Amino acid sequence: xxxxxxxxxxxxxxxxxxxxxxxxxxxxxxxxxxxxxxxxxxxxxxxxxxxxxxxxxxxxxxxxxxxxxxxxxxxxxxxxxxxxxxxxxxxxxxxxxxxxxxxxxxxxxxxxxxxxxxxxxxxxxxxxxxxxxxxxxxxxxxxxxxxxxxxxxxxxxxxxxxxxxxxxxxxxxxxxxxxxxxxxxxxxxxxxxxxxxxxxxxxxxxxxxxxxxxxxxxxxxxxxxxxxxxxxxxxxxxxxxxxxxxxxxxxxxxxxxxxxxxxxxxxxxxxxxxxxxxxxxxxxxxxxxxxxxxx
Numbered sequence: 001x002x003x004x005x006x007x008x009x010x011x012x013x014x015x016x017x018x019x020x021x022x023x024x025x026x027x028x029x030x031x032x033x034x035x036x037x038x039x040x041x042x043x044x045x046x047x048x049x050x051x052x053x054x055x056x057x058x059x060x061x062x063x064x065x066x067x068x069x070x071x072x073x074x075x076x077x078x079x080x081x082x083x084x085x086x087x088x089x090x091x092x093x094x095x096x097x098x099x100x101x102x103x104x105x106x107x108x109x110x111x112x113x114x115x116x117x118x119x120x121x122x123x124x125x126x127x128x129x130x131x132x133x134x135x136x137x138x139x140x141x142x143x144x145x146x147x148x149x150x151x152x153x154x155x156x157x158x159x160x161x162x163x164x165x166x167x168x169x170x171x172x173x174x175x176x177x178x179x180x181x182x183x184x185x186x187x188x189x190x191x192x193x194x195x196x197x198x199x200x201x202x203x204x205x206x207x208x209x210x211x212x213x214x215x216x217x218x219x220x221x222x223x224x225x226x227x228x229x230x231x232x233x234x235x236x237x238x239x240x241x242x243x244x245x246x247x248x249x250x251x252x253x254x255x256x257x258x259x260x261x262x263x264x265x266x267x268x269x270x271x272x273x274x275x276x277x278x279x280x281x282x283x284x285x286x287x288x289x290x291x292x293x294x295x
Contacts, residue, residue, distance in 0.1 A: 006075035015090035088168035112176035112203035117211035162264035167191035
């Protein structure tokens with residue numbers, strides 16, 4: 001069995017080359033790599049991938065830019081193996097990633113989602129520690145000693161307190177991810193929405209703490225700008241309301257309460273308030289204040 005690795009591509013060619021190289025450097029050769037180019041301007045990556053003499057590697061370019069959500073759907077639809085990963089086009093696999101994921105799947109075949117161990121790098125590929133990741137890993141993520149399977153209301157409640165998952169590192173059972181849809185209207189939080197929909201449907205999540213993935217966090221990303229001006233939080237509030245309703249339908253009252261509380265999301269807005277105030281952007285201050293202290 002091979003691991004289906006998909007890269008929905010739109011971004012810096014230099015980062016993308018590093019991503020592809022990290023796949024080629026895997027210790028376990030049981031993988032397939034598919035690059036799905038969402039009509040990114042320029043053909044540098046097409047030429048780079050086409051020059052790789054390896055039958056496990058293929059490149060597909062869309063005629064028009066369809067957007068990240070549609071590209072995710074394309075990747076899932078194209079999968080032929082039992083397990084897939086939708087890798088970010090600037091993230092890096094450590095050499096043991098494929099081996100860790102395939103071994104975990106063999107040991108825990110019923111787990112629909114696998115979260116392996118992750119470290120964070122910056123735009124210069126240096127390992128870094130950020131406040132957001134410290135909160136995720138030390139305060140929100142369940143404490144585990146070795147691999148652990150979680151499911152049902154406890155993990156739903158936990159993720160509603162704070163999303164500690166690293167989407168590009170996640171491996172999915174192909175049959176299970178195909179049972180749900182990528183939601184429209186939540187471009188920033190759609191990764192959490194999809195995993196939560198799987199959990200609401202009864203899927204199990206495996207926490208496999210072995211370090212095997214490097215997640216790139218950019219200091220000046222578009223999502224960071226949206227955080228400071230408060231625009232990202234409107235979508236988060238809308239999604240948490242949806243998740244609360246889903247939990248209520250299942251009788252998961254504690255998970256529903258956590259979704260309405262959205263604790264770490266509120267704390268994040270409070271943390272950003274001084275920075276927004278420093279820009280004298282009254283609209284941003286009002287948006288952050290509403291998210292932090294409103295309903």
